[in-house]
Amino acid sequence: MHITRAFLDGMKEAAPQEVHIVNIIDKHIEYYTGCFTCKHNGGECIHNDDMKEPLDEVFESDLLLFSYPLYCYGMPASLKAFADRTMPLSSMVMKKQGDRYVHVGQADFSRLKYMMTCGCGFPNTKQNFEPAVMQFKLMFPNNHTIITVPESPMFNAPEAAEVTVPRFELVKQAGKQYAETGEIDEKLLAEICSPMIPEMCMRVSVIMNLYKQKTATRKDIYTPSPVAVCVVFQMTINADKLNIHNTLISIYHLIVF
Numbered sequence: 001m002h003i004t005r006a007f008l009d010g011m012k013e014a015a016p017q018e019v020h021i022v023n024i025i026d027k028h029i030e031y032y033t034g035c036f037t038c039k040h041n042g043g044e045c046i047h048n049d050d051m052k053e054p055l056d057e058v059f060e061s062d063l064l065l066f067s068y069p070l071y072c073y074g075m076p077a078s079l080k081a082f083a084d085r086t087m088p089l090s091s092m093v094m095k096k097q098g099d100r101y102v103h104v105g106q107a108d109f110s111r112l113k114y115m116m117t118c119g120c121g122f123p124n125t126k127q128n129f130e131p132a133v134m135q136f137k138l139m140f141p142n143n144h145t146i147i148t149v150p151e152s153p154m155f156n157a158p159e160a161a162e163v164t165v166p167r168f169e170l171v172k173q174a175g176k177q178y179a180e181t182g183e184i185d186e187k188l189l190a191e192i193c194s195p196m197i198p199e200m201c202m203r204v205s206v207i208m209n210l211y212k213q214k215t216a217t218r219k220d221i222y223t224p225s226p227v228a229v230c231v232v233f234q235m236t237i238n239a240d241k242l243n244i245h246n247t248l249i250s251i252y253h254l255i256v257f
């Protein structure tokens, strides 16, 4: 939620916003059964659970924002269950749109805008975010904006403030821009979606943290990659004294120079 909160703060700076957060994980949402009853009865679902309210809200919203951590290259299962249960919003009728087929909506949703903010644990976005991004684009082919941020566990580490705080500022700026113009400048978006620290530093810092928590073995430490070996050796000596950020920076210097 860190990125999403910063984005919403930016939007609120531009103009007052009415924001309703639905914490999917706290809701009782049944799995879709594939009965398609809702397709024939005007959108009534057979389940009587917490799905009714968010579905009703879609009709009053201007923007639907999906905020989630990347799980197995896609959205977490609970959110996918929610997405499946939006089935009552579309009808059984299919139409061809370019090369693909889509279901026709039970109502006109063309005014809606869609946004996805997604963080991931790996240091690199490549061969990682693509399935989630593609799924979102296929679900919402029009009016979508997508923010993906690698290394997002850094947002939970106060020691990483030197790199996370400026990132929040960029996201806030993007939120303000989005509220004012309906889009985010391409260069700003690319900067937000880029790693906050070099790839190798993230890999090494994860191992160092595990070592500090005594959940990594010496074998883990000595096997990440040939380049990291000497660096990690340095860390094992200083682990208690170093905070994450100092460690990251010193590792970077060790590798680069």
Ligand SMILES: Cc1cc2nc3c(=O)[nH]c(=O)nc-3n(C[C@H](O)[C@H](O)[C@H](O)COP(=O)(O)O)c2cc1C
Binding pocket: 001, 068, 069, 070, 071, 072, 073, 074, 119, 120, 121, 122, 123, 128, 152, 153, 156
């Ligand atoms: C079940 C599970 C699957 C994950 N799959 C991926 C993944 O495919 N790629 C990735 O980079 N990170 C993956 N992660 C790491 C999370 O994306 C990362 O911990 C999260 O973005 C941190 O955000 P949070 O602090 O909001 O939880 C996974 C984490 C879990 C628990």
